[in-house]
Amino acid sequence: MPITPEQIDAAAHKYYRDRVRRALLGAAAGPVGIVLAIWAISSIASGGFIFFWPIFVIIPTLLGGLGHIARKDEIIRNRKKELTRRARAQLGDAEAKRQLEEGEPPERDYEADFGTGLQPPHPSHPPYSPGQISRREERDRRQSHRRHNRDNPWD
Numbered sequence: 001m002p003i004t005p006e007q008i009d010a011a012a013h014k015y016y017r018d019r020v021r022r023a024l025l026g027a028a029a030g031p032v033g034i035v036l037a038i039w040a041i042s043s044i045a046s047g048g049f050i051f052f053w054p055i056f057v058i059i060p061t062l063l064g065g066l067g068h069i070a071r072k073d074e075i076i077r078n079r080k081k082e083l084t085r086r087a088r089a090q091l092g093d094a095e096a097k098r099q100l101e102e103g104e105p106p107e108r109d110y111e112a113d114f115g116t117g118l119q120p121p122h123p124s125h126p127p128y129s130p131g132q133i134s135r136r137e138e139r140d141r142r143q144s145h146r147r148h149n150r151d152n153p154w155d
Contacts, residue, residue, distance in 0.1 A: 003087050003090070003091070008083045008084055008087065009080065011083055012076045012079040012080045012083060013076060015075075015076075015079045016075050016076050016079065019068060019075065020065070020069060023064065023065045024065045027061040027062070031057050032054070032057060032058050035053075035054040035057045035058075036054050038054075039052065039053065085099060
């Protein structure tokens with residue numbers, strides 16, 4: 001268990017390298033490897049090269065792996081926070097122990113993340129004005145209308 005800031009920093013960087021390696025190797029051994037094998041077998045069976053359709057799997061998979069690389073600072077920062085909390089808990093900090101036992105996620109620093117995405121952080125559901133109805137109410141109203149039309153086709 002890393003305790004000192006240098007050990008935590010080294011452990012966070014190692015975690016990041018392992019995570020990127022797993023993402024890229026998982027892509028190569030998983031879907032990319034399978035589609036390349038299917039394409040190669042199909043090309044050999046047909047007697048010539050066929051259209052290289054695995055590119056439609058390779059590109060999105062590669063972009064997903066590059067996403068890990070692009071979020072390097074965020075991944076390392078989050079890992080450092082987690083390792084620091086674990087070290088504090090191991091050293092006897094009651095608040096850190098409570099957070100670990102409850103599985104409480106670390107506090108999210110939205111100010112530091114602002115501007116890193118296309119949109120600022122927002123709640124999972126938008127607040128409604130008094131005149132608006134919720135999605136559930138709208139869905140129920142449409143279902144009721146469909147049910148009425150189905151039961152009374154001549155209305």
